[in-house]
Amino acid sequence: MLSRSIRTGESTSRKSRRITEHDSTDSVAARAAERVPPRATLAAVSRAASTCRACELWKAATQTVFGEGSTKAQVMLVGEQPGDQEDRMGRPFVGPAGRLLDQALAEAEIERSEVYVTNVVKHFKWAPAERGKRRIHKKPRYSEIQACRPWLDAELERVKPEVLVCLGASAAQALLGKDFRVSRQRGQLIQSPLAPHVIATVHPSSILRAQDDESRHQQLEAFVQDLRQVARALKRSVH
Ligand code: URA
Secondary structure (H helix, E strand, O other): OOOHHHHHOOOOOOOOOOOOOOOOHHHHHHHHHHHOOOOOOHHHHHHHHOOOOOOHHHHOOOOOOOOEOOOOOOEEEEEOOOOHHHHHHOOOOOOHHHHHHHHHHHHOOOOHHHEEEEEOOOOOOEEEOOOOOOEEEOOOOHHHHHHHHHHHHHHHHHHOOOEEEEEOHHHHHHHHOOOOOHHHHOOOEEOOOOOOEEEEEOOHHHHHOOOOHHHHHHHHHHHHHHHHHHHHHHHHHHO
């Protein structure tokens, strides 16, 4: 679903204003949509996103982490939000989850250069650890996902992937509806107007949280199987 102002083409003003708890999610999303420069290149959209204040998450984050990859990429992978290392480096999937993703993509014979990677939320949401200096990931709220949605819509409109892959429940529910269950529907092709082929699978971070080596190995194997399904869908759409 494209955000309301993109769908309706409402006139836009670039002025930002403070967000209050009482703002509806539609008006919060409209605020980000106002900042998406119409017909701009992806690079220009990324620059505009770097100053986004559509929700409060920018305050505790180091920077906006926009998607990365070629506009000609055939596959778009969508995660939840940048993690600690992504926040520091300003690039998606460069931390531990990103390294696991790279390994799984290689095993599924998908080139990282064929892929555009991004997140439904573009600021790191975190809370300080009770002890020590660690920044603990916090799940984004529905309103924060909605606030960020115009950036993701702008990426989808410009990359136009053949295969869209949702990594984990936050991305799957944001893109495929709140009743979507990754546990039940992972690896299946889903009918969606967002792309010719749409698939959801687990988030690589969930594999990193596995209890022991054996279950980590099994979960990684299942993740690679889902990515092989992506590679097959890609071959079908190219030929
Ligand atoms: N987890 C995500 O969902 N995205 C990233 O970019 C990194 C970790």
